[in-house]
Amino acid sequence: MKKKDILTYYHPVLRRKAKEVSAEEETGVLIKKMKKVLKKEEGVGLAAPQIGAAKRVVIVNTADEQMVAFLNPVIKEKSKETTVVKEGCLSVRGVWINVERSRKVTAEFLTEEGKKMEIEAEGMMATILQHEIDHLEGKLIIDKVNFLQKIKILASYYFQKYVRAR
Numbered sequence: 001m002k003k004k005d006i007l008t009y010y011h012p013v014l015r016r017k018a019k020e021v022s023a024e025e026e027t028g029v030l031i032k033k034m035k036k037v038l039k040k041e042e043g044v045g046l047a048a049p050q051i052g053a054a055k056r057v058v059i060v061n062t063a064d065e066q067m068v069a070f071l072n073p074v075i076k077e078k079s080k081e082t083t084v085v086k087e088g089c090l091s092v093r094g095v096w097i098n099v100e101r102s103r104k105v106t107a108e109f110l111t112e113e114g115k116k117m118e119i120e121a122e123g124m125m126a127t128i129l130q131h132e133i134d135h136l137e138g139k140l141i142i143d144k145v146n147f148l149q150k151i152k153i154l155a156s157y158y159f160q161k162y163v164r165a166r
Contacts (some may be wrong), residue, residue: 006050009092013049018056018136019041020072023114027057034059043090045128047135050091058132071110073133078102085127088142094160095153098143101130109151
């Protein structure tokens with residue numbers, strides 16, 4: 001796999017709202033590819049838009065190193081209690097941003113087999129789910145900062161990506 005298997009900022013697919021997958025839709029090939037990319041990149045989560053598929057599919061690498069697929073995930077509840085975590089993103093490499101997120105979330109999703117499930121997640125798992133579901137809505141971590149911070153971050157990002165790479 002090449003680095004360009006993961007789309008980087010500012011690819012238009014990353015800004016598009018992903019479409020739901022149906023229970024009849026064959027998602028096995030997409031999930032297999034996502035798991036392979038996530039393993040190679042040693043990430044904790046990956047959303048389908050990051051590899052160019054505008055579909056509501058997320059893969060999360062759990063604490064016990066199991067990769068779990070979430071189809072059509074939706075956050076149903078968020079705790080009022082929040083936490084600030086320094087987040088990075090495979091689509092915005094080299095950028096780390098302090099992001100405030102709910103400490104606990106409840107999400108509904110379909111399994112790979114099409115079974116409707118619900119998960120109550122807290123801590124790191126809650127953060128990962130919120131981050132990846134943001135991708136499905138066309139949002140990135142750089143959208144979590146104010147305009148001036150965003151300009152500074154993007155200037156640094158483009159310098160690393162295009163000037164230093166030469």
